[in-house]
Amino acid sequence: MKNVEVLGINLALSELKSDGLYGVKFSHALIKNIETFQKEAKNIAESLVYPEEFLKYTEEMEKVFKEHALKDEKGELVIKENKYQVDPSKREAFKKIQEEKSKAYSKVIEEAKKAEEAYNNALDDEKNVNVRSVKLEELPETITPEQMNALSFMIEDI
Numbered sequence: 001m002k003n004v005e006v007l008g009i010n011l012a013l014s015e016l017k018s019d020g021l022y023g024v025k026f027s028h029a030l031i032k033n034i035e036t037f038q039k040e041a042k043n044i045a046e047s048l049v050y051p052e053e054f055l056k057y058t059e060e061m062e063k064v065f066k067e068h069a070l071k072d073e074k075g076e077l078v079i080k081e082n083k084y085q086v087d088p089s090k091r092e093a094f095k096k097i098q099e100e101k102s103k104a105y106s107k108v109i110e111e112a113k114k115a116e117e118a119y120n121n122a123l124d125d126e127k128n129v130n131v132r133s134v135k136l137e138e139l140p141e142t143i144t145p146e147q148m149n150a151l152s153f154m155i156e157d158i
Contacts, residue, residue: 001131003044004123010041012150020142029132033154040129048119054112057105064101068094 013034021027070078070085078085086094102109136157139148148155 001127001129002123003125003127006037006040006127006129007044007123009153010037013037016147016150018147021140021147022142023138023140025138026134026140029134029154030151032132036130036132040127044122047122048115050115051108051111053105053108057101057108061098061101064094064097068097 018030021030065084065086066077068086068090070087072078131154133154133156136155139155143151
């Protein structure tokens with residue numbers, strides 16, 4: 001199983017609504033798989049390690065963004081598509097600071113890009129995951145199609 005698949009299954013399990021799903025064998029397998037995939041996903045996530053200086057750079061840039069951000073009537077930061085919107089009247093000052101910081105931290109930024117590239121490449125690596133499986137007849141009668149789809153990785157007869 002690829003690392004990216006492990007992350008996807010972990011996300012599906014974390015969002016799974018298991019209300020009404022009963023059965024000893026099924027519940028045991030589900031609990032064990034949740035534990036396994038949480039652990040594996042945590043290990044994968046922890047493999048992306050940024051240099052300490054890069055974290056300092058991102059903190060500094062966040063402060064700069066907040067200082068130069070566009071704010072709404074309530075004084076809240078305006079965020080579109082997960083990005084702060086720069087106040088047009090502060091755009092030139094923002095660009096200047098951004099350029100200075102990017103130049104000052106250029107080596108660290110490059111190291112962070114390399115770390116992200118290595119992480120992204122590792123998402124295609126194969127991982128041996130101990131999946132607890134159940135037979136189709138061991139599934140609860142109340143299982144919905146959505147639940148069955150999310151759990152298909154652990155159902156033997158699918």
